[in-house]
Amino acid sequence: MKKPVKAGSVTIGGGAPVSVQSMTNTSTQDVQATLAQISRLSAMGADLVRVSVPDEESATAFQSIIKCAPVPIIADVHFDYKMALSAIESGAAKIRINPANIGSYGVSEIVRAAKERRIPIRIGVNQGSLKSEVTPVRLAGIALDSAAMLEDLGFFDIVIAVKSSDVRCTVEAYRELDARCHYPLHIGLTESGTPAFGQIKSSVAIGSLLLDGIGDTIRVSLSAKPEDEIVAGIRILRACGLRRDFVEVIACPTCARTNIDVEGIATELEEKTQNLHKRLKIAVMGCVVNGIGESKGADFGVCGGKMQSAIIKNKKIIATVPNDKIIAELLKLVEEC
Ligand code: SF4
Missing domain, CATH: 3.20.20.20 (Dihydropteroate synthase-like)
Structure with a gap:
């Protein structure tokens, strides 16, 4: 030291x-x-x-x-x-x-x-x-x-x-x-x-x-x-894990299975939560095929579907929302924490 x-x-x-x-x-x-x-x-x-x-x-x-x-x-x-x-x-x-x-x-x-x-x-x-x-x-x-x-x-x-x-x-x-x-x-x-x-x-x-x-x-x-x-x-x-009191947004790299605007949703979530001092992780995944498994390490997440997407909390699907409501739904979960 x-x-x-x-x-x-x-x-x-x-x-x-x-x-x-x-x-x-x-x-x-x-x-x-x-x-x-x-x-x-x-x-x-x-x-x-x-x-x-x-x-x-x-x-x-x-x-x-x-x-x-x-x-x-x-x-x-x-x-x-x-x-x-x-x-x-x-x-x-x-x-x-x-x-x-x-x-x-x-x-x-x-x-x-x-x-x-x-x-x-x-x-x-x-x-x-x-x-x-x-x-x-x-x-x-x-x-x-x-x-x-x-x-x-x-x-x-x-x-x-x-x-x-x-x-x-x-x-x-x-x-x-x-x-x-x-x-x-x-x-x-x-x-x-x-x-x-x-x-x-x-x-x-x-x-x-x-x-x-x-x-x-x-x-x-x-x-x-x-x-x-x-x-x-x-x-x-x-x-580097030296500051942990923030909302981390992780997102999949997208591929041919992607159903939602992963980059746009992740970016907007990041911008809207950047000043919050809460230790949370949100996963934005483009599909349900791999998304549910890949978002397991997060507190909340979304797995994109064609018209509607699955909202995940603590590894379980808790709701299905129209794709234009994904951000609002995830922000509500963050606010409740
Ligand atoms: S989560 Fe789905 S859409 Fe995203 S990279 Fe993996 S398979 Fe592709």
């Missing part, structure tokens, strides 16, 4: 639930737009949100953002340690730096301030910040060297991230880190790409690690809205 650290109200490591985070892409100087985005992310399930603090104007705005933000805010700082000091002074719950681009004096100042405020520091080493060949062992080694800089200053509330856009490299780097340190790990890819392929790459990388018990907080980095990152992150946690 990794050493727990606290970012505001959120514990990272120490067996705490794996948290989901994203990063704002508004201008930090635009306080209203940034706060609006943070509020949307929070409402969607973000546990933490990271905000860049690239210059003095942003540092001033950061102070106003922190005061009204509904979740703990992480300050992302590169190059200028004074921006980190300002963010810490404003109440940042955590600081993300790459010590290599801050310099030893700046790092020592940030550590001093973080110690005073008792907030953690995330060391983030990305493939793009390395000048020579990137290997998993090298990525992990650089991150651990950076952690050693902080340890030498008597600072141990550390979170580590090592990111590449390559799935195998990222997974191997985190496995190396996990074996060599007791600090909580922020996992994810960097520059993973478009939503379509980036989500698949991130699911493979983050999912592989989580299933091995590696990772304490996640970010699905996408070239997309931060809101999409939160949706993807929560889905990965659900798929």
Whole structure:
């Protein structure tokens, strides 16, 4: 188990639930737009949100953002340690730096301030910040060297991230880190790409690690809205069985026997139940031939017929309804739970 650290109200490591985070892409100087985005992310399930603090104007705005933000805010700082000091002074719950681009004096100042405020520091080493060949062992080694800089200053509330856009490299780097340190790990890819392929790459990388018990907080980095990152992150946690209080809709792959619009019904059920915190499974099956047997693992289900479909509850047919009433009937069962 990794050493727990606290970012505001959120514990990272120490067996705490794996948290989901994203990063704002508004201008930090635009306080209203940034706060609006943070509020949307929070409402969607973000546990933490990271905000860049690239210059003095942003540092001033950061102070106003922190005061009204509904979740703990992480300050992302590169190059200028004074921006980190300002963010810490404003109440940042955590600081993300790459010590290599801050310099030893700046790092020592940030550590001093973080110690005073008792907030953690995330060391983030990305493939793009390395000048020579990137290997998993090298990525992990650089991150651990950076952690050693902080340890030498008597600072141990550390979170580590090592990111590449390559799935195998990222997974191997985190496995190396996990074996060599007791600090909580922020996992994810960097520059993973478009939503379509980036989500698949991130699911493979983050999912592989989580299933091995590696990772304490996640970010699905996408070239997309931060809101999409939160949706993807929560889905990965659900798929890995790390979040169970939701309505899971399973559905058959369809074939020549399919009698109903399996995809349409499953999608609508998923959309209408996505915010419910109930641990339920609904099966949408296209026919009665295999559907009844295949839906046995679900709490409720439908097996499609030509005009009417069988509604299943606890492995038994409890009703037969016209096909245009399937969704309403299943939602009624969910509501009654
Ligand atoms: S449940 Fe029926 S319709 Fe769906 S894939 Fe199986 S056989 Fe085909």
